[in-house]
Amino acid sequence: MRATTSSLLQTSRRSLKPNTSSCSSTTTTTTRSVSNRSRTPHDPSHSASARIYTPRKQFLYRSYVDLLEKSQAVILFQPNNLSSAELGSIRRAVKGVPVTKHMMGEIGLEGEQPEEVVSSVAATFTVARTGLLASVIRSLPSSSTPAHTADQLSSLLSGPVALLTVPTLSPPYLKSLFAAVNKSLGYRPPAANHPTALAGSHPTSPRLVLLGALLEKNQLFSAPELVQLVQTLPEMDMLRAQLVGLLEMPARQLLGVTQQAGGGGLVRTLMGLEQGLKEGQEGSAGAVEGEKAA
Helix, strand or coil: HHHHHHHHHHHHHHHHHHHHHHHHHHHHHHHHHHHHHHCCCCCCCCCHHHCCCCHHHHHHHHHHHHHHHHHHHHEEEEEEECCHHHHHHHHHHHHCCCHHHHHCCCCCCCCCCCCCEEHHHCEEEEEHHHHHHHHHCCCCCCCCCCHHHHHHHHHHCCCCCEEEEEECCCHHHHHHHHHHHHHHHCCCCCCCCCCCCCCCCCCCCCCEECCCCCHHHHHEEEEHHHHHHHHHHHHHHHHHHHHHHHHHHHHHHHHHHHCCCCCCHHHHHHHHHHHHHHHHHHHHHHHHHHHHHH
């Protein structure tokens, strides 16, 4: 009886003991299968790859590259639940802002009016795909956009994003664009001196939040910094006049000194110099004669 019970227990243990050889074989087969798959090169013709590199995405990628390369001001917004009709209204508002040579600080050619509209530098409003735009930003050449600037710009892409791109940088034009966008959304920002307006931190509608801007391809501005820039910088003509004034300052100071010595003052100045030279020469001659007498 005891022998029978012992044999039954041994049989049960053998049946409960896992088949290590079978498991080892299965594991080895699975490992080889995974290893073989990892060594298999990625075929671009596969359906998964085709979904990544569709012609539509290739077109969008190239268009984003073109926008960033040709724009001196790239302003990023986060649209919040804007309908297609509202987005279309923003695009029309941006397109409707006139761009003049006076805004751009250019001097018109002979026979042209200084307020002639310059359509070649008009801004565009684009709702971008965040993933593709991030890839474009990462691929920007470091010669024009430093790596740390591109990284900071990429950090702003945490949700839906829209771009306001301007080929030529003009603070008055940017100010007009902000006003047109706000008007299209029925939003009136608080005045700069209002207690709730902290340095213009609410320049656009909460439904189109200003994130920041890349200016001249290498300078990243936060939203408050951009608002301050737009509100405080004058037109390009005034900036150039101020720069010319600074460059001409030493010449003007020299001119003022000569004007003060002009006319009779200049004659008296020259006579004084002549008298000083004569006195110096007489003093030198007397000293020489004294040495000879000694």
